Amino acid sequence: MSRSKTSNSSAVTETIPLAIARGPLGDEHQARTLSLDLSLPYLGVVCPKDIRHASALLFLDESGLCLQVAGKGAPGPVRAEFVRGKMGYRREHGGGSGQLVARAVGLQKTRAGLHVLDATAGLGQDAFVLASLGCRVSLFERNPVIHALLTDGLARAALNTECAPIVARMTLHSGSSIGWLDRVAASCEEGAEETAADVVYLDPMFPHREKSALVKKEMQVFRTIVGDDDDSDDLLAAALSAARYRVVVKRPRKAPAINGPEPGTRIEGKSSRYDIYPVRALPPR
Structure with missing residues (x-):
């Protein structure tokens, strides 16, 4: 598992591979249920591009659930979409x-x-x-x-x-x-x-x-x-x-x-x- 130093050189923060998060319009109940079912940490309401301590997110927004690589410059969300x-x-x-x-x-x-x-x-x-x-x-x-x-x-x-x-x-x-x-x-x-x-x-x-x-x-x-x-x-x-x-x-x-x-x-x-x-x-x- 990769590690990255914070601004305090004596502190070390672990980067987790995957976490659950949501946008302001994402379903909180669904997010918490996924966190329990998949045994993944729940980060609450976040902006994916601002996340540094998780490599990717299962992210709930107004369009449903998606897989989103975290951090700036990451490719866009991937979701199972059949309607549009x-x-x-x-x-x-x-x-x-x-x-x-x-x-x-x-x-x-x-x-x-x-x-x-x-x-x-x-x-x-x-x-x-x-x-x-x-x-x-x-x-x-x-x-x-x-x-x-x-x-x-x-x-x-x-x-x-x-x-x-x-x-x-x-x-x-x-x-x-x-x-x-x-x-x-x-x-x-x-x-x-x-x-x-x-x-x-x-x-x-x-x-x-x-x-x-x-x-x-x-x-x-x-x-x-x-x-x-x-x-x-x-x-x-x-x-x-x-x-x-x-x-x-x-x-x-x-x-x-x-x-x-x-x-x-x-x-x-x-x-x-x-x-x-x-x-x-x-x-x-």
Whole structure:
């Protein structure tokens, strides 16, 4: 843990990695509840740029909960936002089943209402797109900080008349998805039916790049809290044992595939690609 000297050279102040705080219009009850649930210190009403003794804040303001790096010159807040901004525009003008993630999941090939398991939900953006296209989506997010951001974003979206029907198709779970996938695989081996997800979707933390300018703001902030996903190989293996039709893995466009079997096919975009591992054919249109 880093240490920084105060103006009194004999005093030493510890810099904590993360704390809870709020703006003047932030919900105090929610802030105190988060502090207890996450066992993080609560700093009260603060201005994030003035904070020196915490590296980052889970910060509540009039727009909800966000993750904010503290100090002057830090990147802007990161929050799970589905109503406005990029996701709001994408919901209205996103291109339907022609979007890359929708094609990767197979929505252009089937009329079935697919159950998709998003095993590494993050801020839930791809899950929201799939739910907006009619999928039932189960989301797993094991990092409690990111889980709190996603919980807040979904709760706010549920209050919006256009987003509420979409959010109703999304179910958020805490903890690692590997245990759930292993239990599903074991149930299938014992002859249980209708337990596996139709498609398992994986978007593990992208590998670190030395040139930080090439990394999205969200990833820069996330890495300070989450770090890398070191069990991607195990997650892929568990997903392949549980998926009914296919597993889809999102990767940086030039990154190697996750260790394991070779993908059956790939769909490439400008900066990322989708590795597709077919298990069996999707139901026809």
